Amino acid sequence: MTTEPNFNPASTIPEPQSDTGPSTQKVTIGTRSSVLALVQTNEVEKALKQAWPDQHYAVHSMKTLGDRDKVTPLPEFNAKSLWTKDLEVLLLDGTLDMIVHSLKDMPTQLPQTLTLGAIPSRHDPRDALIISPRLSSTHTTLSSLPTGSLIGTSSVRRSAQLRRAYPHLRIADIRGNIDTRLAKLDAADSEFAALILAAAGLARIGREARITAYLSSREGGMLHAVGQGGLGVEVRVGDERVGRLVQGIVCERTMRACLAERSLMRTLEGGCSVPIGVETEWVGRKKGAGAAPGFRAGVGVGAKPAREYGADGKAVEEKREEDEEEETDELVMRAIVVSVDGTEAVEAEMTRRVTNREEADQLGWDIARVLVEKGADKILEKINLNRNIIEQQGEA
């Protein structure tokens, strides 16, 4: 439970102050060059254009170390910054003005002079079950799959939760981008009965139709990764112009929920390679007081800060009246830490009013403390002892 000296706590991120746009200039957005990364960056660019139509935008995409070198074993890299470091060098030297990341892949500790400038409205954060076409007409859930069915995932968080809840299933590593994995599932000689992938990634690349079922604490007993389904926009600390631009696409509720999740992860010193699952959900109503301070409705990616999803993956809140949706300010947070073999687990749940980013950060810290009191530190300690094995997997 320590904080590295160069960490920028969420509490230093200023709340929005002004609506007045900066003068017209070029804005260069950096991204990885994968299909998913480009779709995500287009989503952010579109939202920025909507919020600040007078600016000129350019997208600069590149392969990062993790994309280029598929030979070196992950532990030999600083695995945590595999996907971010090359882009960060260009952000620091001014070539880029911002970087769009899958929030899930962003380290919880950023370089001292860089910060998480914005988190736009989140897509469905849940994991999705994709059952092989050979089985999907007869099987629609993990529990109904035949004993010994092979599930493909490279995430220790997913495999640990699967081992815990579904001891009748087998798990094997599967690599590659989303379409590569789907092709491996569909191959005539495939060993896989099903895959687990993030619903958001599938939806963003137009593969939502492959989803057999959505997994959550309520259905399937699977908590998602910290930041899953969210996008993180990384900017330079002190770049006021860009800071103001990206503030225009923040979904304040998504930002607070994700900051709480990231605070939990940071407090438990978990990178993307430890089995921590979370769920955050806005509930309750703030009567008569309107929107939370700093809340900007109607701007941002999709503009809907939805955090509740139906069985069809559509946000339940989208079906409600917008003014009602804005009034929720209680955040429910659930979290689980599972041993890699699935035999040990600790869980916690907290509900608290979260009216600013500091309170979000505090909620993440507090739930981490409860998990530690219940023994999460012992589970994570054992995981650290086996770190070499685990880092070969990661939240891939």
Ligand SMILES: NCc1[nH]cc(CCC(=O)O)c1CC(=O)O
């Ligand atoms: N590290 C893999 C990764 N990083 C981001 C996504 C897409 C989903 C998201 O944005 O959370 C995925 C694929 C997956 O987990 O299925």
